Amino acid sequence: MSATILTxxxxxxxxxxxxxxxxxxxxxxxCIGCKACEVACKQWNQLPMDNFGLTGFSYDNTGDLGASxxxxxxxxxxxxxxxxxxxxxxxxFQSNWLMMSDICKHCVQAGCLQACPTGAIIRTEYDTVVIQxxxxxxxxxxxxxxxxxxxxLSISDHKVHKCTLCYDRLQDGLEPACAKSCPTDSIQxxxxxxxxxxARARVSTLQTRGVEGAYIYGDQAVGGTGGIxxxxxxxxxxxxxxxxxxxxxxxxxxTKVLPGFTALAGAALAFGVAAILALRxx
Amino acid sequence: MTDGYxxxxxxxxxxxxxxxxxxxxxYYGTPVIHKPHWKxxxxxxxxxxxxxxxxxxxxxxxxxxxxxxGKPIARAGHYLSLAALxxxxxxxxxxxxxxxxxxxMLRVVKLASPMSVGTxxxxxxxxxxxxxxxxxxxxxxxxxxxxxxxxxxxGLPSRTISAVGSLFGFFVAGYxxxxxxxxxxxxxxxxxxxxxxxFLASALSxxxxxxxxxLSLGRSSxxxxxxxxxxxxxxxxxxxxxxxxxxxxxxxxxxxxxxxGHLGAVYRGGVxxxxxxxxxxxHARSVLLRQPLSRGVASLASLLVLGGGFCFRYVIxxxxxxxxxxxxxxxxITRSEDTQR
Numbered sequence: 001m002s003a004t005i006l007t008x009x010x011x012x013x014x015x016x017x018x019x020x021x022x023x024x025x026x027x028x029x030x031c032i033g034c035k036a037c038e039v040a041c042k043q044w045n046q047l048p049m050d051n052f053g054l055t056g057f058s059y060d061n062t063g064d065l066g067a068s069x070x071x072x073x074x075x076x077x078x079x080x081x082x083x084x085x086x087x088x089x090x091x092x093f094q095s096n097w098l099m100m101s102d103i104c105k106h107c108v109q110a111g112c113l114q115a116c117p118t119g120a121i122i123r124t125e126y127d128t129v130v131i132q133x134x135x136x137x138x139x140x141x142x143x144x145x146x147x148x149x150x151x152x153l154s155i156s157d158h159k160v161h162k163c164t165l166c167y168d169r170l171q172d173g174l175e176p177a178c179a180k181s182c183p184t185d186s187i188q189x190x191x192x193x194x195x196x197x198x199a200r201a202r203v204s205t206l207q208t209r210g211v212e213g214a215y216i217y218g219d220q221a222v223g224g225t226g227g228i229x230x231x232x233x234x235x236x237x238x239x240x241x242x243x244x245x246x247x248x249x250x251x252x253x254x255t256k257v258l259p260g261f262t263a264l265a266g267a268a269l270a271f272g273v274a275a276i277l278a279l280r281x282x
Numbered sequence: 283m284t285d286g287y288x289x290x291x292x293x294x295x296x297x298x299x300x301x302x303x304x305x306x307x308x309y310y311g312t313p314v315i316h317k318p319h320w321k322x323x324x325x326x327x328x329x330x331x332x333x334x335x336x337x338x339x340x341x342x343x344x345x346x347x348x349x350x351x352g353k354p355i356a357r358a359g360h361y362l363s364l365a366a367l368x369x370x371x372x373x374x375x376x377x378x379x380x381x382x383x384x385x386x387m388l389r390v391v392k393l394a395s396p397m398s399v400g401t402x403x404x405x406x407x408x409x410x411x412x413x414x415x416x417x418x419x420x421x422x423x424x425x426x427x428x429x430x431x432x433x434x435x436x437g438l439p440s441r442t443i444s445a446v447g448s449l450f451g452f453f454v455a456g457y458x459x460x461x462x463x464x465x466x467x468x469x470x471x472x473x474x475x476x477x478x479x480x481f482l483a484s485a486l487s488x489x490x491x492x493x494x495x496x497l498s499l500g501r502s503s504x505x506x507x508x509x510x511x512x513x514x515x516x517x518x519x520x521x522x523x524x525x526x527x528x529x530x531x532x533x534x535x536x537x538x539x540x541x542x543g544h545l546g547a548v549y550r551g552g553v554x555x556x557x558x559x560x561x562x563x564x565h566a567r568s569v570l571l572r573q574p575l576s577r578g579v580a581s582l583a584s585l586l587v588l589g590g591g592f593c594f595r596y597v598i599x600x601x602x603x604x605x606x607x608x609x610x611x612x613x614x615i616t617r618s619e620d621t622q623r
Contacts, residue, residue: 055310057310057312058310060310063312064312064313066316074309076309111466114392114394114395115394115395115397115464115465116392116395117387117390117392117395117397117398117401118383118386118387118389118390119386119389119390119392120386135383135386135389136379136380136383136386137378137379137380137381137383137384137386137387138378138379138380138383139377139378139379139387139397140318140319140320140379141318141395141397141461141465143316143317143318143319144315144316144317144318144465144466144467144602144606145464145465145466146315146316146466147315147466147616148314148315149313149314149315149316149466150316151316152316153319153379154379157379158379158380159379159380160379242308242609242613242617243309244309245308245309245312245314245609246314247314247612247613247616247617248616248617249616249617250466250616251466251471251615251616253464253465253466253471254394254395254464256460256463256464256471256474257393257394257395257396257460257464259474259475260396260459260460260463260464260474260475260477260478261396261457261460261478263474263475263476263478263479264452264453264456264457264459264460264478264479264482266479267456267478267479267482267483268452268453268456268482271452271482271483271486271516271517271520272339272343272452274513274516274517275339275340275343275486275513276343276347278509278510278512278513278516279340279343279344279347279348279352279355279509279510279513280347280348280349281347281348281349281350281351281352
């Protein structure tokens with residue numbers, strides 16, 4: 001893995017999150033891989049089971065985020081870059097074992113929300129991104145429009161599902177089920193600005209303790225790039241984003257709409273003139 | 283509709299590669315993004331919608347600038363445009379996970395969503411397309427001479443209608459390329475400026491081929507067909523140039539799904555060979571020898587172009603799905619700085 005994290009100092013720890021935005025800080029250095037978040041999410045949101053079987057990919061048997069998996073714990077067994085083999089000695093911190101509870105990022109500028117042609121995907125009063133199930137007609141356009149691969153069409157009801165950041169619990173003053181169940185506080189819920197301040201402090205603590213690779217994923221330097229402006233659910237990681245299957249410099253797909261249509265208009269003009277020249281009365 | 287929703291790890295193991303091998307350069311080969319479920323219904327829609335939109339604006343331009351030789355082109359174009367348009371909404375609605383909720387598409391107007399803009403554009407285009415075909419039918423006497431409907435239709439400003447409608451025709455023929463480009467799928471989004479023009483060029487080549495074929499079946503003058511073939515050559519050459527530009531923009535990693543295996547064979551044989559190079563050779567021969575194409579050869583060339591246009595929609599949709607499944611392709615565009623504004 002030879003990923004370079006592109007960071008500009010001024011963008012580290014900054015997001016375009018709106019005032020009052022609620023979100024998650026998922027600190028992967030505290031994750032023990034217990035999957036309590038996956039289970040709590042499934043139980044609270046009454047999600048159907050997914051694959052009943054073993055994937056063969058470490059302890060990960062849910063594979064990735066999808067219609068029925070809104071929290072997904074990734075298990076990375078790090079392999080030495082030099083030899084390409086399993087390492088024979090344990091690193092002092094994290095023991096070559098990376099665990100990360102992935103979730104919908106509730107982007108400040110969300111690709112799924114902007115793509116949705118029915119208006120089913122909305123931004124709530126908590127600045128989270130929620131799919132209104134009574135409106136979604138399963139067109140599936142939000143599915144490839146998410147740079148993180150979060151929304152998915154359900155095989156049972158043919159609509160798209162993803163994390164709601166427990167919208168129903170927030171309305172009753174409760175924290176989301178995954179954060180509630182996390183035994184190590186790897187998942188922390190709260191106002192985005194407070195969480196971001198906490199994340200910055202935690203990263204500098206980690207770095208002074210010798211975890212030099214620790215950084216925030218989901219600010220305008222890494223993760224929340226290319227017009228996404230930041231992630232309301234962000235992470236503290238200790239390896240390049242690609243190790244956790246995350247893009248380091250994702251782009252909001254809708255930044256391509258205006259140049260795309262401009263190019264189309266130019267081509268239409270050119271073909272229109274060509275058609276007039278070819279078809280005209282001589 | 284379960285097809286296409288299969289869990290990802292069940293079918294993505296590359297032969298000869300273990301989970302450990304995959305783990306070396308990605309998260310066990312797990313796709314970073316989710317691929318769309320679009321398959322045959324959308325491929326057919328892209329094809330028919332393109333023919334419909336392009337034959338409408340070709341008809342409108344022939345009507346306005348073509349004089350007497352443009353008349354048969356305009357007539358065939360208006361009819362073909364409606365015929366190709368009629369299946370389109372059904373294909374799109376059937377592709378929805380919840381087809382009974384298709385009207386929710388008309389709840390909002392969202393300029394940032396090409397699918398929303400496309401829905402509205404297609405809706406308005408449907409109106410213009412139907413009206414123009416009805417006026418054409420009235421002019422052809424299909425509704426009788428003095429019936430109320432015929433008098434009503436003949437009283438409409440047909441030239442203004444087709445002029446405004448042709449703008450929607452251009453849009454319907456090309457917006458599908460922009461729709462694909464505005465996703466996170468590497469193969470579609472990397473060359474985002476080429477996708478709209480490419481779909482428009484393919485729509486124009488297939489529409490002119492279909493119109494030339496239709497006119498050669500009737501008693502139309504040779505002059506009309508000759509003009510259509512001229513336009514067809516422009517469209518084919520542009521399409522070929524745009525495809526080469528697409529390949530060079532994508533680079534080796536991103537273009538892989540279009541070059542390897544079954545899709546690679548369809549791309550080389552169907553899109554390039556059958557759809558562009560073979561008909562271009564036939565046309566070049568007639569241009570160089572200053573001999574018009576014989577009816578049989580012209581029909582063959584048209585059929586080749588029509589087949590090639592379908593292969594193009596097939597390859598671009600399915601190669602996009604494969605591209606979404608390849609974590610290395612996603613990482614390539616999300617690591618590089620040139621995708622940033």
